[in-house]
Amino acid sequence: MAMRKVKRPSKTIIFIYIFLIVATLTMLIPYYWMLITSVKPQEEIQTYPPKLYVKSPTVQPYRDLFRLIPMGRHLFNSLFVCTSVVLFKVFACSLAGYAFAKHKFWGRDIIFMMFLASLMIPWQVNIIPGFILVKNLGWLNSFKGLIIPTMGWGAFGIFLSRQFIYSIPDDFIDAARIDGCTEFKIYLHVILPLIKPVLATLAIFTFIQQWNNLVWPLVITTTREMRTIPVALAALSSQTSSNFGMLMAAAVVATVPMLIIFLIFQKYIIKRIVLP
Amino acid sequence: MNKRTFLQELNRQKISYLFIIAPFLLFLIFVLGPVIASFFLSFTKYNVIQAPQFVGITNYKNIFFNDPRFWKAMINSAFYVLGVVPLGISFALILAFAIDQRIKMKNFFKGVLFLPTVTSIVASAVIWSWLYTGGKYGLINYFILMKLGLQPIDWLMSPTWTLPAIIIMSIWAGLGWNVILFLAGLQTIPPMMYEAAEVDGAGFWSKFFKITIPLLKPTIVFVTVMSTIVSIKVFEQIYVMTQAGGGPLGGVLDCALTGVPYLFDKGFNKFQMGYASALAYVIFSIILIFTFINIKFVKAKVEY
Numbered sequence: 001m002a003m004r005k006v007k008r009p010s011k012t013i014i015f016i017y018i019f020l021i022v023a024t025l026t027m028l029i030p031y032y033w034m035l036i037t038s039v040k041p042q043e044e045i046q047t048y049p050p051k052l053y054v055k056s057p058t059v060q061p062y063r064d065l066f067r068l069i070p071m072g073r074h075l076f077n078s079l080f081v082c083t084s085v086v087l088f089k090v091f092a093c094s095l096a097g098y099a100f101a102k103h104k105f106w107g108r109d110i111i112f113m114m115f116l117a118s119l120m121i122p123w124q125v126n127i128i129p130g131f132i133l134v135k136n137l138g139w140l141n142s143f144k145g146l147i148i149p150t151m152g153w154g155a156f157g158i159f160l161s162r163q164f165i166y167s168i169p170d171d172f173i174d175a176a177r178i179d180g181c182t183e184f185k186i187y188l189h190v191i192l193p194l195i196k197p198v199l200a201t202l203a204i205f206t207f208i209q210q211w212n213n214l215v216w217p218l219v220i221t222t223t224r225e226m227r228t229i230p231v232a233l234a235a236l237s238s239q240t241s242s243n244f245g246m247l248m249a250a251a252v253v254a255t256v257p258m259l260i261i262f263l264i265f266q267k268y269i270i271k272r273i274v275l276p
Numbered sequence: 277m278n279k280r281t282f283l284q285e286l287n288r289q290k291i292s293y294l295f296i297i298a299p300f301l302l303f304l305i306f307v308l309g310p311v312i313a314s315f316f317l318s319f320t321k322y323n324v325i326q327a328p329q330f331v332g333i334t335n336y337k338n339i340f341f342n343d344p345r346f347w348k349a350m351i352n353s354a355f356y357v358l359g360v361v362p363l364g365i366s367f368a369l370i371l372a373f374a375i376d377q378r379i380k381m382k383n384f385f386k387g388v389l390f391l392p393t394v395t396s397i398v399a400s401a402v403i404w405s406w407l408y409t410g411g412k413y414g415l416i417n418y419f420i421l422m423k424l425g426l427q428p429i430d431w432l433m434s435p436t437w438t439l440p441a442i443i444i445m446s447i448w449a450g451l452g453w454n455v456i457l458f459l460a461g462l463q464t465i466p467p468m469m470y471e472a473a474e475v476d477g478a479g480f481w482s483k484f485f486k487i488t489i490p491l492l493k494p495t496i497v498f499v500t501v502m503s504t505i506v507s508i509k510v511f512e513q514i515y516v517m518t519q520a521g522g523g524p525l526g527g528v529l530d531c532a533l534t535g536v537p538y539l540f541d542k543g544f545n546k547f548q549m550g551y552a553s554a555l556a557y558v559i560f561s562i563i564l565i566f567t568f569i570n571i572k573f574v575k576a577k578v579e580y
Binding site for chain 2: 012013015016017019020023024026027028029030031033034037045046048049050088092093095096098099100103104105106108111114115118120121122124125126127128129130131132133135148149151152153154155158183184187208211212213214215219229230233234237238239240241244247248250251254255258259261262263266267269
């Protein structure tokens with residue numbers, strides 16, 4: 001069995017490594033430039049030629065960021081909106097997914113098809129009437145307006161959880177029914193534990209997607225205090241003509257939480273995307 | 277079963293409806309309802325303050341025959357799609373093929389390429405606007421153009437270079453996603469095929485062109501159509517990068533105004549909600565054509 005050959009790496013393999021390293025650098029340099037700019041004092045940002053390193057790092061840009069704009073409030077808004085939407089999507093979508101997978105009721109297939117078809121609707125067709133509706137409800141510039149309409153886009157979560165619940169054997173559910181469990185208890189004690197991995201994926205994806213969402217909060221918020229991070233970042237970018245340190249500090253605050261989530265759950269995320 | 281009355285059956289089904297009611301109602305009110313309302317709105321003139329006023333197909337007529345900005349936006353969209361899709365897919369394909377070889381640190385390379393996918397497009401666009409900064413202070417101007425002996429370019433202020441700059445950023449941002457999809461496709465190619473080719477003396481490139489590309493065709497079609505749809509819908513990077521430092525939405529002389537930013541401009545800057553709804557339906561129809569192509573060509577993918 002032990003057929004060890006000491007092989008020199010072929011030219012092709014070396015070429016592949018060089019190619020991949022160049023690609024890696026191309027991917028990473030923008031992040032590096034963001035980080036390094038965010039800790040540079042103003043004089044170092046505006047020196048010529050630009051330097052790839054920082055001589056005397058400072059946290060002044062971060063201090064500016066939390067002093068000059070309500071960044072703490074933006075962070076809170078983003079966290080609050082994301083958490084609400086994630087909790088709703090994970091539980092409401094899996095509950096509905098259970099009904100679609102294991103219950104028989106009138107209109108089940110039609111309603112499910114409606115959800116499936118809605119996966120093709122781009123937000124672009126929804127944004128104008130959505131805005132008008134929220135305005136007429138008096139929900140502009142409120143958490144209600146930021147959160148509740150977003151909960152309507154649950155089709156993917158329902159589809160995903162239905163697929164997984166569908167593959168759970170009926171015997172599990174019947175056994176619980178014979179033991180006298182109510183349908184809700186079956187969902188809670190039988191279904192939920194079995195689909196935990198899927199729900200974790202759904203939660204991570206929803207969180208990342210919400211955290212990064214620009215358009216809806218851009219349209220719904222009218223005052224600075226209600227802005228979420230992407231809206232605040234876009235606004236800051238359009239106002240920045242010299243304080244690039246602070247702008248990059250804002251980009252760091254917007255980026256780093258997601259990068260941390262990604263690094264922790266990396267295998268999970270990449271494996272699941274391809275075949276939900 | 278035959279004894280059961282309608283009411284008894286409904287009573288039995290009550291719990292199922294209870295389980296789906298919340299997401300279904302929210303879906304009807306905030307997704308489906310507005311999309312249908314938008315269709316009716318597209319036949320009206322509506323500025324949010326006064327009641328909508330029915331104008332028939334005037335909006336659609338004006339879009340196609342009386343609106344040079346719309347055609348400018350369509351040409352820019354086409355330019356953007358033709359820039360992002362072929363280049364983005366070629367890079368992704370070659371990268372996926374390279375990662376699929378017998379190399380170490382596969383997960384590291386995959387992870388790095390995937391980073392922009394978990395970064396918000398707004399943040400990426402902000403970072404790239406800074407990389408593109410004009411004059412000799414910008415990273416790209418100084419470390420690439422000037423080192424090559426070229427003149428620095430005022431990327432995001434120049435009518436010629438704004439859209440290409442955004443295209444480059446978008447390719448960077450979308451690469452990881454496509455690489456992951458291609459890698460999944462590559463797993464379906466039996467290793468025997470490559471081994472047989474190696475025995476016959478095939479090298480890296482001949483394996484790539486003679487085996488990988490033909491066998492990967494379904495994935496390539498799928499990824500191409502998906503990135504075309506995503507590119508038609510582009511909004512965030514145009515919104516951020518053309519307005520970086522206080523520019524107009526769509527850039528100088530509308531040089532980077534694509535379809536969706538134009539729709540946004542009409543709706544939320546000019547408050548022509550009826551006209552913008554009609555624009556939304558025109559763009560939606562274009563996307564729908566590509567969606568159907570996708571469903572037709574990639575049936576296997578949809579069935580799961």
